[in-house]
Amino acid sequence: MLIESTRNERVKRAKALANRKGRAEQGLHFLEGEKLVREAIISGATFGDAFVEEGHELMEAVLTGSGAAVYTVKRAVMESLTLTDTPQWVCATVHTPDAPLPEFYPAGLIVALDRVQDPGNLGTILRTADAMGACGLLLGEGCADPYAPKPLRAAMGSIYHLPVWQGDLEREIGRLHAQGYVCVCGHLKGGDSLPAPGERCALIIGNEGSGVSEAVASQCYRYRLPMYGFAESLNASVAAGILIYELAKRMHQ
Numbered sequence: 001m002l003i004e005s006t007r008n009e010r011v012k013r014a015k016a017l018a019n020r021k022g023r024a025e026q027g028l029h030f031l032e033g034e035k036l037v038r039e040a041i042i043s044g045a046t047f048g049d050a051f052v053e054e055g056h057e058l059m060e061a062v063l064t065g066s067g068a069a070v071y072t073v074k075r076a077v078m079e080s081l082t083l084t085d086t087p088q089w090v091c092a093t094v095h096t097p098d099a100p101l102p103e104f105y106p107a108g109l110i111v112a113l114d115r116v117q118d119p120g121n122l123g124t125i126l127r128t129a130d131a132m133g134a135c136g137l138l139l140g141e142g143c144a145d146p147y148a149p150k151p152l153r154a155a156m157g158s159i160y161h162l163p164v165w166q167g168d169l170e171r172e173i174g175r176l177h178a179q180g181y182v183c184v185c186g187h188l189k190g191g192d193s194l195p196a197p198g199e200r201c202a203l204i205i206g207n208e209g210s211g212v213s214e215a216v217a218s219q220c221y222r223y224r225l226p227m228y229g230f231a232e233s234l235n236a237s238v239a240a241g242i243l244i245y246e247l248a249k250r251m252h253q
Helices: 010-017 020-026 036-042 057-065 075-081 121-130 149-155 170-177 235-251
Strands: 027-030 048-054 069-075 090-097 108-113 138-140 165-167 181-192 200-205 221-223
Touching: 010 020, 010 027, 010 048, 010 075, 010 090, 010 165, 020 027, 027 036, 027 149, 036 057, 036 090, 048 057, 048 075, 057 069, 057 090, 069 075, 108 121, 108 170, 108 235, 121 138, 121 149, 121 170, 170 181, 170 200, 181 235, 200 235
Parallel strands: 048 069, 108 138, 108 200, 138 165, 181 200, 181 221
Antiparallel strands: 027 090, 048 090
16 A cells, blocks of 8 residues: 555654654554664564565565555655654654563662653663663663654664563562672772672663662662763763673673
């Protein structure tokens, strides 16, 4: 089916996924660009609608085979759907996976975020966690929505490679302790050496302005990254990247 009007109802529903309310009401999120769409296909994600510009019949066939309702669109429609200045030729809506908090967390490295509000930081941390072999991302209340457009772009498909749990972080850190996890948080008043992570470790990264809350930090080993210049702190995603790498390396030695 060819869609030529930006006022088409399916187009309107897809555009509503740009905001959190629309995503919550529809249970869907929006992917833009060939890279993210292909990652969703490979991961076995459940598609809703897919929109493809004319001349890309192979992608249309692949998306149809993946269960999407595929619509061919004119360039003006694609531009109205997407948020980037120079959109690619494909986008899609995908059912947001339900990831309930596990009764028992899997062994490995879990990255937990305490009120990380910048969407780009969240997506970048998710991508780094995926690259370093983390077994999950745990989001506390007050974090950005991982299924918003900007985190999805920053994560580059990693949203489909590991579970993303959401819950009361203070409570979940207590549960992780009870299940044998070493819990470490980045903290400006922390010690200067990392504890041995063992086979079960949780790394907590705090809010961009106020860091990890005291209620969460009190349950963790506090660690301060050594810095040799004049800056007093690092961007949340940069600090997370360094710590994720260091802990993952020790866990794989």
